Amino acid sequence: GGLMREQVCTYMCPWPRIQAAMMDEESLTVTYRADRGEPRKPFEKNADWDQRGDCIDCKACVVVCPMGIDIRDGQQLECITCALCIDACDDVMGKIGRPRGLIDYDSIANDERRRAGEETKLRLFRPRTLFYFGLWGLIGLGMLYVLLTRADLDINVIHDRNPLYTTLSDGSLRNGYTFKILNKAREQRTLMLHASGLPGIKLKVVGSEDMGDSPDPYFTVKPDRLQSFRLLVTVPPGTLKDDAADLRFVLKEINTGQTASYNGLFRGPGQ
Ligand code: SF4
Ligand code: SF4
Known part of the structure; x- marks a missing residue:
C-alpha cells in the first residue's frame, strides 16, 4: 500500500469504475468552474477581475489532492470526491476577496448551461436517481431482514x-x-x-x-x-x-x- 499509494485507488479499487458507470451529466460532483476561473493568472493587487479569471494559479487545490490530480483539467477517473480541493480553494478565495465556490459540487449539465448563458438547475429526482434509490432501499431492506431473522x-x-x-x-x-x-x-x-x-x-x-x-x-x-x-x-x-x-x-x-x-x-x- 505504501509503495503503490494512490495507484491502488486508481487501478485496483473497483469504485472509480462503479462511480463512473453510475454518474450522468446531471450528477453532482466536485467540479472546477472554468467559466469563472479562466483565464487563470497569478494574483495581482488591484487586478481588474472583469478582465481575468478568478483562478490565481496558486495550485493549492493540486497540493492538497490525495490523488495528485489537477481538478482544473476537468473530471477525472482518479478523483475520489474527497472535496479537499474545494476547501483549499475556498480558503484562497477568502484571502483574495473573491466569492467562494470556484471549485464546488456541480454537474456537467450545469457547466454546459452556464456556457450557453442559461440558468443552472439542480435535478435531484431523475429516473436514474429514483432507480438507485429503489435499488439501495431494496438492498437495505434485504440486509435488515437477514439481520432480524438470522439464526442465533x-x-x-x-x-x-x-x-x-x-x-x-x-x-x-x-x-x-x-x-x-x-x-x-x-x-x-x-x-x-x-x-x-x-x-x-x-x-x-x-x-x-x-x-x-x-x-x-x-x-x-x-x-x-x-x-x-x-x-x-x-x-x-x-x-x-x-x-x-x-x-x-x-x-x-x-x-x-x-x-x-x-x-x-x-x-x-x-x-
Ligand atoms: S486553489 Fe483555486 S485559485 Fe488556486 S489554483 Fe486551485 S482553482 Fe486556482
Ligand atoms: S475531490 Fe479530492 S480527489 Fe478529487 S480532485 Fe479534489 S482533492 Fe483531488
Whole structure:
C-alpha cells in the first residue's frame, strides 16, 4: 500500500469504475468552474477581475489532492470526491476577496448551461436517481431482514483426524469430535444434543464425567459466546456395516425448542 499509494485507488479499487458507470451529466460532483476561473493568472493587487479569471494559479487545490490530480483539467477517473480541493480553494478565495465556490459540487449539465448563458438547475429526482434509490432501499431492506431473522444458534462439528476411530475392548467403535456451539443470544442457554444415523449411539462430553455416556447430553452455553467441547460418540459392536456412516447432530434449546443441526460422519474399519 505504501509503495503503490494512490495507484491502488486508481487501478485496483473497483469504485472509480462503479462511480463512473453510475454518474450522468446531471450528477453532482466536485467540479472546477472554468467559466469563472479562466483565464487563470497569478494574483495581482488591484487586478481588474472583469478582465481575468478568478483562478490565481496558486495550485493549492493540486497540493492538497490525495490523488495528485489537477481538478482544473476537468473530471477525472482518479478523483475520489474527497472535496479537499474545494476547501483549499475556498480558503484562497477568502484571502483574495473573491466569492467562494470556484471549485464546488456541480454537474456537467450545469457547466454546459452556464456556457450557453442559461440558468443552472439542480435535478435531484431523475429516473436514474429514483432507480438507485429503489435499488439501495431494496438492498437495505434485504440486509435488515437477514439481520432480524438470522439464526442465533449454530453448531460446528469437526471430526478428529487422528485417530479416525478407536475400537474399544468390547468391540464398540468410538469417534472423537470437536464440537462448537455458537450462542448469539444475550442470555445463557441450556441445550440438548442428539445424534442419529446409527442404532445405540452414546455421547460423552469430555470433562463432564458426571454425565457419563448418555444418549442426549446437556450443555449450558453463556450469552454471546462460542464454546468448544470434546465429544466422544460410541456405537455398539457390529453397528457400522461400512467404513463410514452419516451422522446427524441436532442441538435443541430446552426452553424454546429452537434447533441447529450438523451433518457429519462416523468412521470405522469397515467389514
Ligand atoms: S486553489 Fe483555486 S485559485 Fe488556486 S489554483 Fe486551485 S482553482 Fe486556482
Ligand atoms: S475531490 Fe479530492 S480527489 Fe478529487 S480532485 Fe479534489 S482533492 Fe483531488
